[in-house]
Amino acid sequence: VAATQPSINWHLKENAREHHTSKFSSDELIVRRGQAYTLTFNGMEQPEQNLIFIAETGPKPSKAAKTLATFGISSTASTESWSAVLQSSSSSSMSVSISSPHNAVIGRYKLSVQSTASGSSATANLGTFVLLFNPWSSGDDVYLPSQAECEEYVLEEFGIIFAGNKNHISSFGWNFGQFQGDILSICLSIMDRSLYYRQDPVTDVSHRNDPKYVGRVLSAMVNANDDQGVVLGNWSGSYEGGKNPTSWTGSGEILQSWKKSGFKPVRYGQCWVFAAVLTTVLRCLGIPTRTITNFSSAHDADGNLRVDEFYDASGNHLEKGADSIWNFHVWNESWFTRSDLGPSYSGWQVLDATPQEESGGIYQCGPASRNAIKEGEVDLEYDCPFVFAEVNADCMYWNYDSATGKKTLIFSKATEIGESISTKAVGRDDRVDVTRDYKYEEGSKKERDTFKKARKKLGLEDKFDPTAPTPKEIEQKPDISGKFKVAGSLEVGKDLNLLLVLENLQSDAKTVHVNMTAWSTLYTRRPIREIWKDSISVTLSPKEEKQFPIKIKYNEYQQQLTTDKTIQVTAVCHVEDGIQVLVKRNIALDNPAIDVQVLGEAKVNKEVDVEVVFTNPIDAEVMDCVLQVEGCDLLTGILELRIPPLKAKEKSSTKFKLIPSEAGAKHLLVNFSCDKFADIKTFKMVNVIN
Numbered sequence: 193v194a195a196t197q198p199s200i201n202w203h204l205k206e207n208a209r210e211h212h213t214s215k216f217s218s219d220e221l222i223v224r225r226g227q228a229y230t231l232t233f234n235g236m237e238q239p240e241q242n243l244i245f246i247a248e249t250g251p252k253p254s255k256a257a258k259t260l261a262t263f264g265i266s267s268t269a270s271t272e273s274w275s276a277v278l279q280s281s282s283s284s285s286m287s288v289s290i291s292s293p294h295n296a297v298i299g300r301y302k303l304s305v306q307s308t309a310s311g312s313s314a315t316a317n318l319g320t321f322v323l324l325f326n327p328w329s330s331g332d333d334v335y336l337p338s339q340a341e342c343e344e345y346v347l348e349e350f351g352i353i354f355a356g357n358k359n360h361i362s363s364f365g366w367n368f369g370q371f372q373g374d375i376l377s378i379c380l381s382i383m384d385r386s387l388y389y390r391q392d393p394v395t396d397v398s399h400r401n402d403p404k405y406v407g408r409v410l411s412a413m414v415n416a417n418d419d420q421g422v423v424l425g426n427w428s429g430s431y432e433g434g435k436n437p438t439s440w441t442g443s444g445e446i447l448q449s450w451k452k453s454g455f456k457p458v459r460y461g462q463c464w465v466f467a468a469v470l471t472t473v474l475r476c477l478g479i480p481t482r483t484i485t486n487f488s489s490a491h492d493a494d495g496n497l498r499v500d501e502f503y504d505a506s507g508n509h510l511e512k513g514a515d516s517i518w519n520f521h522v523w524n525e526s527w528f529t530r531s532d533l534g535p536s537y538s539g540w541q542v543l544d545a546t547p548q549e550e551s552g553g554i555y556q557c558g559p560a561s562r563n564a565i566k567e568g569e570v571d572l573e574y575d576c577p578f579v580f581a582e583v584n585a586d587c588m589y590w591n592y593d594s595a596t597g598k599k600t601l602i603f604s605k606a607t608e609i610g611e612s613i614s615t616k617a618v619g620r621d622d623r624v625d626v627t628r629d630y631k632y633e634e635g636s637k638k639e640r641d642t643f644k645k646a647r648k649k650l651g652l653e654d655k656f657d658p659t660a661p662t663p664k665e666i667e668q669k670p671d672i673s674g675k676f677k678v679a680g681s682l683e684v685g686k687d688l689n690l691l692l693v694l695e696n697l698q699s700d701a702k703t704v705h706v707n708m709t710a711w712s713t714l715y716t717r718r719p720i721r722e723i724w725k726d727s728i729s730v731t732l733s734p735k736e737e738k739q740f741p742i743k744i745k746y747n748e749y750q751q752q753l754t755t756d757k758t759i760q761v762t763a764v765c766h767v768e769d770g771i772q773v774l775v776k777r778n779i780a781l782d783n784p785a786i787d788v789q790v791l792g793e794a795k796v797n798k799e800v801d802v803e804v805v806f807t808n809p810i811d812a813e814v815m816d817c818v819l820q821v822e823g824c825d826l827l828t829g830i831l832e833l834r835i836p837p838l839k840a841k842e843k844s845s846t847k848f849k850l851i852p853s854e855a856g857a858k859h860l861l862v863n864f865s866c867d868k869f870a871d872i873k874t875f876k877m878v879n880v881i882n
Contacts, residue, residue, distance in 0.1 A: 198305070200318050201232040212328060215347060215371035221319075222376070224326035224478060226271055226294035231318075234285045236307075241265065244306040245276050245290070246315070249299045249323075250397030257398035259297055262306075271331055294331030297401045298323050298477060300380055322376065325403060325478030327527070333403050334528045336480045344618045345480035345527065349824040350859040350875075351471065352621060353464050354485035354614040355715070356780040357519040357758070360682065361487070361612060363623065365861045365875030366468045367442030367822050370476035378447045379476045383409065385455060387419045387554060403479050403528040404559050407543045408574060411524075412556035414470045414545035416457030419554070422450045422469055423461035425547055429720040429754050434459025438755045438871045441861045442822050443472035445830060462715070466545040467522040474543075480527040482615050484542075484626065489521035490609045491548055491716075492581035496657065497647055499585050499609070502592040502599065503774060507709040507764040509719050510592055517587065517609065518716045519758060519778055521546070523557075523579075525615075530561055533572055537561035540629070542579050551575050565630055568642035571649045580646055583610030583630045588661060589774050591764070601661040602764075602774045603670070606643075607634045621877070671698045671767050672732065674775035679741070684757055684781045684869060685810045688744040692763055692775065696732035705729050705766045710744055712752045713760050717778065721752040723759065746810070755870040757781040783872040784809045786864050794826075794852050794880045804846045806864055806872070808838040817866040819846055825854040826878060838866075852880040 202221040207229040208214040213222040223229045236243070246262050253260035261274035269275050269291045279287040303318045327336040327346055336342050349368050356362035369375060383389065386409050389396040399405040416424040423446060426437065437460050440446060446469055449458045461469075467483045474481040490499045493514030501517065502510040523544040530537040541559035551557055551574065560579040561572060570576040586606045590599045613627040632639040647653050673695050680689040696702050707727045711719040724744050732738060742761075749759065758780050765773040784807070791801040802821075808814050817835035821827065827850050838844050852858065858880050864872040 197316050198233045198235045198318070201234070202319070202321070203230050203232065206230065211326075212342070212347065213324070215349075216376060217371065217373065218376065221321035222324065223321060224324050224329065225292045225296040225298065226326050226329040226331050228269055228277075228289045228291040230279060230287055230289050232285055232287045233305075236284075236286055242308045244308075245274075246304045246306060247274055247292070247301050249297055249301045251393045254394075257394055258401065259394075259397055292323060294326075294329060295333070295401045296323060297397060298325055298406070299383070299397065299400055322380070327478060327480050333531070334479050336527050338618075340618050341480065344616075345482055346475050346478060348475075351468070351483060352616040352623075353468065353483055353522060354623060355464065355520055355522075357778050358487040358611045359778075360780050361614065361623070362780065362782065364873045365441070365859055366464075367444065367824060367859075367861055368468065368472045368475060369442050369444040369824055370472045372444050372824060373448070374451075375444065375447055375472065376476055378451050379473045381451070381455075382413050382422065382473060385419065385421075386413050403526065404530070404532065404541075406477065407474065407479065407526050407528075407541065407559050408556055410470060410473055411543045411545045411558055412554050414466050414473065415461075415547040415555055417547040417555040420455060420457060422446065422458060423465055424457040424459045425462065425466070426460035427462060427714055427716055427718060429714055429718070431460050436460070436755055436870065437462040437465050439863065439865065440465055441820060441830075441863050441873065443469045444822075447472065463518075463546040464522040467524050470524050470543065470545045474524070474526055482525050483522055484525050485520050485522050485614045486582055486610055487520050487612045487614075488609050489518045489582050490585035490587075491516045491518060491521075492578065492585050493549065495577055495581070495650065496652060497577075497581050497585050497643070497650065498588060498660070499581075500588045500590060500659075502590050503602070503762065503764060504592060504594065505707065505764060505766070506725070507707045507762040508722075509711065509717070509760060509762060511718065512592060516716060516718070519780065520715060521582065525562065526559065528559075530559075533561060533564070537563050537569075537572065539563060544579070549578055551578075562629060566632070566642070568646035568649070570646045577646075577650055583613065584643055584646070585609050591772055591774075600772070601665040602772050604661060604666055606640075668771055670773045671702050671770040672696050672704060672765060672773055674763060674765060674773055676761055676763070676775060676777035677739075678779070682779060682781050683809075684753070684783055685746055687746055688749065688759070688779070688781075690742040690744075690761060690777075692740045692742060693737065694730065694732060694740070694765065695737040696735055699734045701734060702732045702770065703729065703768045704732065705768075706763050707766075708742070708761070708763045710749075710759055710761045712749065712754050713756070713758045713778070714754055715756045715758055717758075717760060719760065720754050723749045723752045750868070753781075757783070757870075783869055786862065786872050786874050788860065788862050788874060788876040790860075790876065790878055791847075794850070794858075794878050796852055796855050796880060796882050799849045799851055801847055801849055802860065804862055804864070805843065806838075807843040808841060810868060811840045812868070813840060814838050814866040814868045817844070817864070820863040820865075821848065821860065823850075823858060823860040823878070825856070825858050825880070826850045826852050826860055850878075852878070855880045855882045
């Protein structure tokens with residue numbers, strides 16, 4: 193029989209509403225697994241008992257790989273296998289409710305129907321649909337019981353990322369934009385370009401039912417290392433031939449550029465860019481995901497749960513050894529069960545797309561169970577030792593003499609790493625501290641016991657480490673203590689005022705020679721350019737405390753500052769007949785403020801004016817001024833406006849129009865740059881009404 197091509201009504205609106213996929217802008221059916229959706233067929237000539245539906249995905253669909261399903265009409269729906277239940281039928285049309293299993297492979301499927309009449313059969317192709325993970329369904333590995341958390345971690349397109357340093361936490365908005373344009377198709381093509389897929393496409397697709405697998409593959413694909421993935425990292429301080437990582441305000445532009453260039457890595461990213469893009473991709477596919485910022489984050493390159501920093505006698509921080517301590521590092525947490533480890537390790541899992549160390553031969557990291565990290569279970573998959581070190585490593589600070597190659601321990605600290613671990617609150621624009629979810633209280637017996645347990649599991653307890661300080665070195669007590677205090681504001685464009693406070697801890701006088709330096713750094717504390725140096729000699733009476741004011745003028749640091757706006761100030765104190773003391777402080781400067789006002793009421797499909805005001809705070813003209821604006825449901829793409837130069841202390845006002853497309857609390861992201869100030873960012877919540 194020649195099958196007449198039946199016409200199909202996908203019920204896009206109703207199905208999308210039921211499946212929490214209404215935010216996608218697509219003419220294709222997008223549904224979530226383990227949940228029924230309704231289709232209506234017109235012009236079906238065969239009775240329903242003679243119909244077989246075929247759903248298939250991937251390059252070589254097969255029942256064995258769970259990438260092919262054939263199912264007839266049955267009387268009840270199943271959550272274990274694909275099924276179709278007749279809702280209603282007439283002589284010319286029938287409505288069918290189709291369900292997929294809770295553990296179905298996600299991705300783009302082809303749906304066809306086979307009809308049999310008088311011994312011969314014909315197959316008609318009905319079209320394609322996309323199947324996603326389903327955090328609203330209790331049978332799914334990504335099931336998240338809280339409705340508010342599903343809204344935030346799957347459906348929310350705006351996020352806040354925390355940065356700065358532990359003394360001075362700052363934040364900026366980010367437009368994840370997971371439902372915009374063709375982002376879903378781009379996310380699916382990311383998976384089809386992974387090394388796993390290239391090596392064995394059939395097996396790769398068959399594993400796409402497992403969020404552990406999908407998360408790990410995407411943590412590799414979001415960075416460009418190994419696989420021509422999405423974003424190329426650059427931590428050099430020079431960003432020729434690409435965009436400065438601080439200039440991005442959303443993932444959409446990055447993912448679109450990757451696709452438009454024929455899948456060439458987008459230049460350039462740093463940790464928050466990798467984490468933000470991974471958030472977009474995982475939320476798009478239906479895995480609840482958030483960004484996490486860890487302050488004073490250890491990069492333990494040699495796996496000994498210790499990071500070593502080296503300084504010379506003048507106080508310069510030396511780039512020696514592969515270990516480092518970053519002012520902050522951003523990674524992801526995704527929510528799913530760990531059937532491989534057991535229920536106590538389910539829940540939030542750490543994924544990290546920043547290419548820091550190889551895992552299984554490629555730059556990928558996670559999923560590492562957050563509960564496993566807290567309990568020191570570093571032998572559990574995946575990459576727990578690296579993540580454990582990021583929040584727990586001990587720090588050793590050494591003096592290094594390059595002439596003799598000799599290193600001397602200045603001091604060690606067990607409580608410096610992994611502070612103020614932060615994420616955005618659910619449903620509010622606030623910071624939530626999750627440090628206690630990663631580790632027991634710093635300095636408590638439980639915390640030290642967990643650290644010992646981790647060392648033991650890694651075989652570090654019984655192994656002699658020639659690079660480790662001796663107990664005698666660790667126990668030595670300094671004669672003086674010191675700290676840098678900030679006096680005044682920390683703002684780009686203003687002079688930097690500090691106090692070096694030195695205190696004699698002994699009951700006899702001490703003579704101290706102090707060598708001080710200030711360097712501009714990246715947020716990874718990599719020194720880039722020297723700003724200032726000085727040395728002083730002081731005598732401290734018994735138990736005396738003295739303060740020494742330090743002023744670094746704006747015109748001294750302006751040329752040297754990186755776009756991370758961070759400066760490390762260091763003092764190496766050489767105490768006569770005593771041990772050296774290292775005093776250091778990482779300073780994160782704030783940009784001047786920028787003000788955004790919505791003039792009037794924001795209504796759906798109606799123009800509304802927005803005004804952005806910036807006042808040049810310095811005594812010099814600023815040039816090359818550019819304003820960039822984006823925001824889901826407020827405007828399409830990115831608006832870029834060039835602004836005339838501003839004289840010293842001059843105020844500029846720029847107006848533009850928005851046409852909101854959807855009601856609700858929306859966020860407008862604004863980024864202002866000029867030759868003297870890089871990436872002044874702010875965001876404004878816009879309440880759009882119908």
